[in-house]
Amino acid sequence: MAEAHTRIGTIEGFRAAYDAESAPVKIRGRSFNFFVPRTIERFINQEDVFQGFPLWAKVWEASLVLADHLASRDPVEGRRILEIGAGMGVVGIVAAAFGHQVTITEYNEDALNFARANVLLNREGMALKPAVLPLDWHSPQMEGSFEILAGSEVVYSQRDFEPLNRLFERYLVRGGEIILAEGIRGTTMEFLKKMSLTYKISAKRKVLRSVEKEIPLILASMKRA
Template identity: 30%
Template sequence: MGIETKEEVFYLPGREIRLLVVKDIEALVTNPDDEDNIPYWADIWPAARPMAWHIWDHMDFQGAEVMELGAGLGLPGIVAGLKGARVTFSDYKEEALEMTVVNARANGVEEVETYLGDWRDFKLDKKFDWILGSDILYNPRLNPYAEEILLTNLKEKGNLLLSHARRPVTYQALERLKDKGGFREEVKVIPVTIEDPYYPNYLVSLHHLHRF
């Protein structure tokens, strides 16, 4: 990959997840005005952490087909794999998927699939029992495409598990999803603290959407 990495440890009750992360994210930014090439994938977003905790503590994915959409470094999907899921990681950056596969296998999730795809031209012809997404519905320009994928690639009685740092635009997207998909919703709010000198504390909303 040619990207300098470092190891970060994510702690679950009774388990450590060791992840390779990008050492210097700013070094990957070649043009800050080119939004499509900002390396959003290269860090563990705050919303991914409570989702991983929730999956570890409360979910049983044994035998389920699960996709992590906008996987980035793949933390929630890796934990889902440890809980029995057959995981497909999807991102639009090849480097993200390469690092995710390395991280998954390093943590004992051997059998994974990947799909490299831009949401605006998403051609994955597969439906899933669960789709996971942490902070993926943040861009009004891209949200309609993500929403379409969440509806199209979900099985008839499938489930969505979506987390976000309480962005108004995300709540709007979730309302559209509920209206279009006929979902019932369960919501938890989980505090998370990260190592950031400027913004260390977040409240993350975790939404489980399932059909009637």
């Protein structure tokens, strides 16, 4: 864990608090750089390594797929996007750079500090600066409603199914859309099947390819049936 969970307001303050390196990302011809932890040891809960593993401390392939999808959509005035489980803010920052009005949310305070620093790092040329706010799925205190809810790699455990469903019901406006990018695994398919009782779901299979491997993913759009 971080030694002091104070809100980071400057890049200099962030660099003083965290050992980070820069990861380049290119989306639709536009280049970004994101602070990522150089190592993750300080963020691991030593009392419960598996429960407390810092999943936020990586730029996931699903995040790149979701970022690319939002970048491909024309921004609409007054349309608000809520990114849940945002990690270091990659998706929301890319969406904001392409003109969308975005609120980036996370529960982990270290992740929020990385997201805030990444907003500062990529602010040049950003028409709308995204808000970065804490959000606990199990006890959401944030106010507001949104036309789009977006998340990448947020469906990992069955224990999150109901909190996510309640989050959707609380923050999605009538006629709104939920967009999820997830790895293809049992919990993903189980969650989408459960959500299909309430939402009309359209899903596409995406594959990210590199020299070493292929990573299959699902990009799903959910609207109330």
